[in-house]
Amino acid sequence: MGRNATAEKLLVAASELMIQRSSIEISLSDIAQKSGANAALVKYHFGNKDGLLLALLARDAATEVTNLEYLLAQPISPTAKLKLHINGIIRAYYRFPYMNRLIHYLLHESSAEAADEVSKFFVAPLLDFHRRLLEEGVAKGEFRVVDPVLFYTSLIGACDHLFFGRHAMSRAIGVGPVTDDVCRQYIAHMEALICGGIVKGANGE
Template sequence: MAGAKAADPERRDSRTILFDATAALLSERSTIEVSLSEIAQRSGLNSALIKYYFGSKEGLLLALLERVAERAMADLAHLVGLDIPAEQKLRIHIGGIINTYYRSPYVNRLINYMIVRSDKASSERVAQIFVEPMIAAYRAIVDQGVAEGAFRPLDPGMLYYSVVGACEHIFYASYSLPTTLGLSELTEEVRQQYARHVSDLVFHGVLAHPAREA
C-alpha cells in the first residue's frame, strides 16, 4: 500500500504533463491533427507513456475532453440550479462557453472529431459527458424562460447549435483575426467584447418581446 501511494503523485504528474502538452499543441492549430512524437517532444516524456496511461492517442484525447467536461459541466449544472431568471442564466452561460473556448480553443473541434471519427465507445462517451448535459441544460433554461414569459417558444437543440456555433467560431477561425479585427491574437478585452456581442445577437432572437430601437 505504501509503495502504491508513493507512485501515485508521479503518475498524476505525468498524466498532467501529457494533458498540458496536448492541449497546448491543439490550441496552436486549427485542426486536431497531432502526433505521438509531437506530444512526446512538447511534454519531454517518452511517447510510450501515452500508451501506458491512456492505451492510445485516442484514449489521451478522450481523457483530455473528460478533464475539460468535468469542470465545464459542473459549472453548467450549478448555473441551471440557481434561483435566478432564465435570461440571466443564458447570458452567464454564453460568457461561460466563451471562457471555456478562450482557455481551450480546441474543445469543440475535438468533440466533433471524437464523435465522428473515433470508435463507438468513445463517441458515446463524448456525447454522454458533453452533448447530453448541454441539451438537458438548454431544455431547462428554455422551459424556465418560456414559463417566465421572457422567452418565446424555442427548440432547445436549435438554440444549442446557434449558441455553441457562434461562441466557438472566433476561436476556430483565429487565423482570420488580422483580416477581420486587425489583431494578431485574441486578447482578454476581445473575449469580453465577443461575449457581449454574441449575447446581444442571441437575445434579439430569444426574447419574447425584443427591445425595439427608439
C-alpha cells in the same frame, strides 16, 4: 506514482503542449518528453493518441458540466443565467483554444466510437442544460417557448464559428484574429442577439 497521477500528468503535458503550439498536432513522444514519463505509458493509460485526446476533452468537459450545474442553481433570473452561459462558452473556447479543435477532430475526423463518446460527455449534458434553462425561463415568464435542440444548434454553432471559422476569414479578407477584445465584443453581440434580436420594431426600442 499511481495510475491516475501518471495519467493526469500526461493530460497536463498534452494540454500545455497544445496551448504552446496553438495546435492539436502533437506526437506521443512529445507528450512523454514533456511529462517526464515513458511513451509506453501513454499507450498503457489511453490505448493510443486519440484515446489521450478523448480523455483530455472529457477532463475539460467535466469541469464545464460542473459549472453548468452550479450556474443553474444560482438564485438569479433565467435571463441572467443565459447571459452568463454565453459568456462562459466563449471564454472557455478562448482560454482553451485546443478545445474547439479537439471537438471538431474527435467528432468528424476520428472514429465513430470517439464521436459517440464526445456526444455523450459533451453534447448531451450541454443540451440537457439548455433544456432545463429554457424551461425555467418559460416557467418564470421570461422566455418565449424555444425548442432546445434548435437553440443548442444555433448558440453552439455561433460560438464555435468565432473560433473555427475566423481564421479562414482573417487570412484572405483582412479580418483580424480573435483577441480578448474580439471575445468581449462577440459576447456582447451574442447576448444582444439571443436576448433581443436585431430588429428594432420587434423589441420595442
